[in-house]
Amino acid sequence: MLKRVLLALALVAAGFAAGTFFGYRILVKPYVWLGSIGRSFTVNQYALMQAREAEYPDAKEALEAYIRYLNQSKPVSDPCLAGESPWFDARGLRFDKTLAWVRLAVLHEKYGKTEAAEVAWREADALAAQGSWKDRSHEHFRDLVAKIDRTYPTPVPKVMEKSGGA
Numbered sequence: 001m002l003k004r005v006l007l008a009l010a011l012v013a014a015g016f017a018a019g020t021f022f023g024y025r026i027l028v029k030p031y032v033w034l035g036s037i038g039r040s041f042t043v044n045q046y047a048l049m050q051a052r053e054a055e056y057p058d059a060k061e062a063l064e065a066y067i068r069y070l071n072q073s074k075p076v077s078d079p080c081l082a083g084e085s086p087w088f089d090a091r092g093l094r095f096d097k098t099l100a101w102v103r104l105a106v107l108h109e110k111y112g113k114t115e116a117a118e119v120a121w122r123e124a125d126a127l128a129a130q131g132s133w134k135d136r137s138h139e140h141f142r143d144l145v146a147k148i149d150r151t152y153p154t155p156v157p158k159v160m161e162k163s164g165g166a
Contacts, residue, residue, distance in 0.1 A: 098127040
């Protein structure tokens with residue numbers, strides 16, 4: 001009788017261990033993977049919105065924070081590996097960095113910060129040279145960023161409706 005109880009406990013323990021292992025493999029890894037995608041998307045969207053809508057200091061800070069985030073990101077080694085964003089293969093990471101530096105250069109130019117714009121353009125040029133861009137002119141990059149940014153919706157402030165007699 002004692003042997004059967006011990007065998008049953010051993011089987012329950014083995015089942016629990018197997019369930020924990022497979023539960024981790026099946027449930028936790030995708031959760032962490034989705035979290036990294038969400039974090040990447042959130043940082044990107046915040047930087048884009050600030051660049052479009054905020055005044056110079058806040059827009060500059062957001063773009064610089066996004067560039068720091070991209071610089072800390074390593075190219076993905078496996079698109080399904082937990083904790084790595086699948087968008088960030090070496091080419092995608094370089095593309096995002098290039099566009100972030102272009103946005104920062106354009107922002108500096110808009111506010112007359114010529115020296116800062118030149119530094120940002122040098123960074124964008126260096127990244128673009130590593131890629132396979134057909135046209136690496138500043139005008140092309142300005143047009144590309146403007147075209148991409150037009151695809152994002154502009155927030156529309158709520159218009160307060162007047163009440164009947166007011």
